Amino acid sequence: MSTNDWRLQGQEEILSNKNLTYKKYCKISESNDHEHCAFCWKKFSEYEGDMHYGYTTLDNKYWICENCYNDFCSSFNWQISQK
Numbered sequence: 001m002s003t004n005d006w007r008l009q010g011q012e013e014i015l016s017n018k019n020l021t022y023k024k025y026c027k028i029s030e031s032n033d034h035e036h037c038a039f040c041w042k043k044f045s046e047y048e049g050d051m052h053y054g055y056t057t058l059d060n061k062y063w064i065c066e067n068c069y070n071d072f073c074s075s076f077n078w079q080i081s082q083k
Contacts, residue, residue, distance in 0.1 A: 005071075007039040007040050007068060007071075007072075008039070011038055011039065011076075012076070014062070015038060015057075015062060015064075015076055015078075016076050016077060017076070017077045017078075017079075018057055018058075018062075018076070018078055018079075019057075019058055019078075019079050019080075019081040020055040020056060020057060020058075020064065020069075020078050020079070020080055020081065021055070021056060021058060021080065021081050021082070022053065022054070022055050022080065023053065023054075023056060024052055024053050025044040025045060025046065025051070025052055025053070025054065025063070026046070027045065027046055028060075033045055033046070033047075034047075034050065035063045036063065037051075037054070037063055037064055037065040037068055038062045038063060038064055038068075039064060039065070039068035039071075039072065040065060040067070040068050042065045044063050044065075051065055053066075054066060054069075055069045055078075055080075058081060
């Protein structure tokens with residue numbers, strides 16, 4: 001991983017050493033129908049054309065796409081939990 005990667009914008013403070021789970025995105029409410037990858041900003045939603053599965057913190061606050069997970073897993077020391 002390059003420290004010059006445009007996707008790195010201070011996420012270390014909030015996402016280092018977190019437990020994540022891999023799951024299908026489900027909208028929270030009618031007014032909150034999508035989330036974005038915490039790194040590349042790809043969109044998660046139930047709509048066609050968007051991502052439907054990804055990694056998320058156990059509180060579902062932060063979502064991470066598979067590509068960013070693979071790129072940053074080691075450096076962020078993520079662990080996968082079954083939830």
